[in-house]
Amino acid sequence: MPRYRLLIEYDGRPFHGFQAQADLPSVQGALERAVKKFCGEEIRVGAAGRTDTGVHATGQVAHVDLAKDWPADTVRNALNFHLMPDPVAVLEASVAEGDWHSRFSATGRRYRYRILNRMAPPALDQGRVWHVKKPLDAEAMHEAAQVLVGHHDFTTFRDLACQAKSPVKTLDVANVRREGAEVILEFASRSFLHRQVRSMTGTLAEVGVGRWTRADVQAALDARDRRACGPVAPAEGLYLTGVVYD
Numbered sequence: 086m087p088r089y090r091l092l093i094e095y096d097g098r099p100f101h102g103f104q105a106q107a108d109l110p111s112v113q114g115a116l117e118r119a120v121k122k123f124c125g126e127e128i129r130v131g132a133a134g135r136t137d138t139g140v141h142a143t144g145q146v147a148h149v150d151l152a153k154d155w156p157a158d159t160v161r162n163a164l165n166f167h168l169m170p171d172p173v174a175v176l177e178a179s180v181a182e183g184d185w186h187s188r189f190s191a192t193g194r195r196y197r198y199r200i201l202n203r204m205a206p207p208a209l210d211q212g213r214v215w216h217v218k219k220p221l222d223a224e225a226m227h228e229a230a231q232v233l234v235g236h237h238d239f240t241t242f243r244d245l246a247c248q249a250k251s252p253v254k255t256l257d258v259a260n261v262r263r264e265g266a267e268v269i270l271e272f273a274s275r276s277f278l279h280r281q282v283r284s285m286t287g288t289l290a291e292v293g294v295g296r297w298t299r300a301d302v303q304a305a306l307d308a309r310d311r312r313a314c315g316p317v318a319p320a321e322g323l324y325l326t327g328v329v330y331d
Contacts, residue, residue, distance in 0.1 A: 087154050088181040091161075093145040096172035097136060097320070098212045103145070104135045112136070112145075112173055119167035120149055123160075133187045133328040134194055137280065139320030141213065144195070144327035148187040185330075193257070193329030194277065198270040198286045199322045202263075214267070215286075215322035221293030223268045227261035229292040229299040230270070232306060233285055234259050239278055240309040242288070247279035252309075254278060261289065268293065271326075283323060288315035 093116075101109040105117065116130045132147040151160070161178035168174065184190075201207050201214040202221045233242075233256050240252040258273035270289065272282050288305060291297035297315065305313040 086150050086152060088148050088150050088185065089155075089157060089160050090177075090179050090181040090185065090187065091147045091149065091164075091175050092177040093147055094143045094174050094176055095141065095145065096213070097139045097141040099172065100138065102136055102138045102140070103132055103142075112142075115168060115171045115173050116147065116149075116164070119164045120151075122167040123163040124151060124153065124155075126152060131187045133191045134325055136323075136325055137320055139212075140323045140325070141321075142325040145325050146187045146191070146328040146330075148181060148185075187328075190330055191275075191328050192331050193273060193275050194325065195258075195271065195273045195327040195329070196277070196282045197324045197326045198272075198282060198318065199324070200268040200270070200286075200290065200318075201266060202268050203266040212321050215319050217268075217290065217294075219294045221263075221268050221290065222295070223261050223263040223293065225299075226268070226270070226289045226293045229297070229302045230259035230261050230285075230289055232299060232303045237306060238309050239281055239306070241305050241311060241313045242281045242284035243278040243311065244280040244284070245311060249276075249278050252278060254281070259285070280317060283318045283320065284314050286318040286322075290318065291315040 095112050100112050103112045105111045105113040113130050130147050157178040161175045164175045199214045201216045204218050236255045238252050239254050243252050256274050260271045
């Protein structure tokens with residue numbers, strides 16, 4: 086039974102997250118329906134990460150186990166045909182080797198958060214960026230973000246519903262930069278806690294508008310207390326941009 090590795094992008098707005106849920110639209114559900122229409126099989130699609138409601142992806146990685154040995158391009162093209170009109174696209178498909186698994190073989194994940202920082206609201210990117218009118222100091226945000234890099238107890242930035250066994254994670258990258266009217270935040274880690282990126286982004290935005298300092302971010306991290314977190318950024322600006330495999 087061949088396993089196919091899929092590189093996927095999707096617009097998270099119509100979905101209640103990646104994970105299939107009864108009577109609610111999901112990315113996983115859309116993929117599984119497309120597989121059934123393609124080859125008649127009812128299978129479970131695995132993925133590197135289960136993004137939340139409204140979160141987008143440009144580099145999600147998933148896998149499907151099919152009974153027949155199809156050419157990889159046929160799998161990609163057939164799934165894309167049957168995914169329409171859902172805003173989900175299989176960018177690449179390939180045959181996985183050995184015991185490769187989209188989730189358990191992953192050694193890193195990368196996220197990007199987009200903040201539209203101008204007075205005028207988004208027209209073309211509505212639902213795809215967080216609109217913040219007050220000017221943001223991206224350099225101050227970047228400096229404060231370096232507090233979060235490293236091996237820490239991230240309880241402060243962990244959602245109360247998080248099911249991870251431990252709040253301790255190693256954040257490898259936390260970069261903030263301005264690109265025109267947008268402030269872009271990028272994070273990389275082996276894995277993340279539930280809503281960790283949105284929690285860190287909302288906290289760093291407080292630095293950007295001048296309400297918090299780098300020392301405040303350090304104090305919030307050291308508190309190991311969810312109540313010390315800043316406001317949680319909304320889902321619409323968040324993108325899963327890549328998954329790393331050895």
